[in-house]
Amino acid sequence: MTFYEQQVLSIRKQHFPQAYQVRRIVKAKRFIDSNLSAPINLSVIAHEASLSKFHFIRLFRKCYGRTPHQYRTEQRLIKARELVKSGLSTTEICYALNFSSITTFIGLFKKYTGFTPTAYAQKSNFEEPSFDI
Structure with a gap:
């Protein structure tokens, strides 16, 4: 060697x-x-x-x-992003993913995505018009 x-x-x-x-x-x-x-x-x-x-x-x-806690939080927020797009309410998502409070969930979601869950849902529902040229 x-x-x-x-x-x-x-x-x-x-x-x-x-x-x-x-x-x-x-x-x-x-x-x-x-x-x-x-x-x-x-x-x-x-x-x-x-x-x-x-x-x-x-x-x-x-x-x-990252720590296990950071990883788990990140994975829960990825799942929350999918659930927001599916049309569930913020409260339903918070309880479905076992966050400690709605305020905590909204704060973490905003930190992760840059939007509150409601704003993110509106953003994802908004479709840009397609222009055929």
């Missing part, structure tokens, strides 16, 4: 989780994705990955570039 290969392996060991840990993190991510509307917390997700909470957060951030 060359010096270069040894250095690459050393860096990999220092900065990337082991393969079995990555599998656990992916399993936890799938669990999050399949339970977007369920009231799950960090303990439940970390248990699903068979890791301690703090080690799980560290590994998840290494793999996905």
Whole structure:
């Protein structure tokens, strides 16, 4: 093995989780994705990955570039965007995705999309006229 290969392996060991840990993190991510509307917390997700909470957060951030909470919130807002387009009310979406309050949901939605849910629905319902030339 060359010096270069040894250095690459050393860096990999220092900065990337082991393969079995990555599998656990992916399993936890799938669990999050399949339970977007369920009231799950960090303990439940970390248990699903068979890791301690703090080690799980560290590994998840290494793999996905955000904490599990940030990832889950982002995925719930992506789902909320779809539900807004489908015509559900803000209240129905808030409760369907298990946000803590309507105010919190509206604030997060606006931060994520730049629009309130109502304005986003109006924007998505507005179709630009097509011009045939």
